[in-house]
Amino acid sequence: MDRPTIGILHPGSMGAAVAACAATNAVDVLWCETGRSTTSAERADLFALTPVATLAELLDRSDIVISLCPPAVAEDLARVVAELRFAGVYVEANAISPDRATRIAALLGPDATVVDGGVVGSPPVGGKTPTLYLSGPADATERVETLFAGTAVLTEVLGREVGKASALKLAYASFQKTSRVLVALAVGMAREYGVDQELIEVASRRTDSYLSEPQYVAKTAARAWRWGPELEEAASTLAAAGLPPEMLHAAATTLARWHGVKDDSELTLTDALNRLAQP
Known part of the structure; x- marks a missing residue:
């Protein structure tokens, strides 16, 4: 050719x-x-x-x-x-x-x-x-x-099928970009209380990407009833520090979709994702 x-x-x-x-x-x-x-x-x-x-x-x-x-x-x-x-x-x-x-x-x-x-x-x-x-x-x-x-x-x-490549790009970008923003919020919150270096030291002990551990989604769903209120507390802490809390409020709202599976140790990844897709 x-x-x-x-x-x-x-x-x-x-x-x-x-x-x-x-x-x-x-x-x-x-x-x-x-x-x-x-x-x-x-x-x-x-x-x-x-x-x-x-x-x-x-x-x-x-x-x-x-x-x-x-x-x-x-x-x-x-x-x-x-x-x-x-x-x-x-x-x-x-x-x-x-x-x-x-x-x-x-x-x-x-x-x-x-x-x-x-x-x-x-x-x-x-x-x-x-x-x-x-x-x-x-x-x-x-x-x-x-x-x-x-x-x-x-x-x-x-x-x-047109759309598959775009879907993969945005699925990856949604995690990659949002995770960078979450880093900014976490470090910003810690800095307000003078513990930012300690936060970085804690995080440095774990180098794996959560995106490579989809099996953990089911465990997240089972713990959503606890994690949601925790993120609302974190959102309040961000607001008190003059930092934007909306992302953590949104994460808490997402976790609320799993409130019906409290501590369900038998939950599968498929079950968790199906529940996430239903308001």
């Missing part, structure tokens, strides 16, 4: 680095300089991307377009691309909901073939090797896999 021409929308810190990896197996990687910042231009130049004057030119010349932009504008950008009748492979690689990914696929069809994508990891520079998860038509996902073969961007196909 001939090497394709790639278009990147837009060369942010992730987009530019991913595009540079794609350049390994592409004849050219284009970006549209109109309306972009000086920083974007400098970044694109650093990664040796080829500027074009208009989006229409980029789409006309590109076989595969990769969309990596702020999630809030992903659908609007796809709408513009659809209006310009792009007819190649469109890799929707933004951190968006599966529903939004499906809407974008409908917007661009039948002219374009949409591949749902989700990048997990840091930009592929300095030895970092993120994974680009893909879902969509088999021939299109195969083309994207080939594009990144032998580069720092690893690929994994999750199936043919």
Whole structure:
């Protein structure tokens, strides 16, 4: 198969680095300089991307377009691309909901073939090797896999259904990002009482990620009747320290869905998740 021409929308810190990896197996990687910042231009130049004057030119010349932009504008950008009748492979690689990914696929069809994508990891520079998860038509996902073969961007196909890659990305991000915010709240609370260093020492004794222990969810459900009030107390402590308590209030509200399984040692992960999904 001939090497394709790639278009990147837009060369942010992730987009530019991913595009540079794609350049390994592409004849050219284009970006549209109109309306972009000086920083974007400098970044694109650093990664040796080829500027074009208009989006229409980029789409006309590109076989595969990769969309990596702020999630809030992903659908609007796809709408513009659809209006310009792009007819190649469109890799929707933004951190968006599966529903939004499906809407974008409908917007661009039948002219374009949409591949749902989700990048997990840091930009592929300095030895970092993120994974680009893909879902969509088999021939299109195969083309994207080939594009990144032998580069720092690893690929994994999750199936043919648009939305799967987005779901995985958001499921992971919901834990990863929220856990960082929880760290800020926990350290902020401890600092208010002068025990932040002690908190860090306590935490350093445990290095495993809770996300890798889903079996513990059932135990969490069985203890929710105790943990909920504890988090409400913690929320009050945050508020007293001038820190936002809403996240812990929300966690306590979530735990309340498990109040009917108090101390149930026979509860399974499936049972716990089923109960969590029912108000």
